[in-house]
Amino acid sequence: DGGITQSPKYLFRKEGQNVTLSCEQNLNHDAMYWYRQDPGQGLRLIYYSQIVNDFQKGDIAEGYSVSREKKESFPLTVTSAQKNPTAFYLCASSSGPSYGYTFGSGTRLTVV
């Protein structure tokens, strides 16, 4: 079955370390997205990519980086420059808004 795989489900890192969150899809979707969720807030857009080798900053891109070298993969790196990295991170993909979105199950990152 096609879908999005985010791994791992839970991730712990020490402060000051970079960490990369994985997002893989086998849906042949062109567009992929990363969101962040904080308690009491709606999900906010970090980065998105509408085509391979191209990506755009979302509303809260500072302290994050991404790459899109393959259509199936859109990894997110949380750098040491991100002031409050502890959060829930969600990946999504789409073949176009009128077709809807497919969501990963998310990764909960805790930085200690």
Add this chain to the structure above:
Amino acid sequence: KNEVEQSPQNLTAQEGEFITINCSYSVGISALHWLQQHPGGGIVSLFMLSSGKKKHGRLIATINIQEKHSSLHITASHPRDSAVYICAVIGGGGADGLTFGKGTHLIIQP
């Protein structure tokens, strides 16, 4: 950008009760997702709908595009339905075309 409001923010009910969660938005959309997030867990997509009504088991989702409103209903609620329910609208602004509500935290007590 689209403004998405969910109500109520928190809801506690007894097992067996009929549950309604509402989602209103400010700008016209093409479709809407309902998502479920269990405590400490991941996101599950329940429905995507652009008109009318969809049903899956004890869950029913309705949308009225003209009134800019959608509802999620749970019949014969069960403690395992306890979760955060999130509405996400497609269209009306934003780089990704998607705007999320803040979620409704539902607790079903046995």
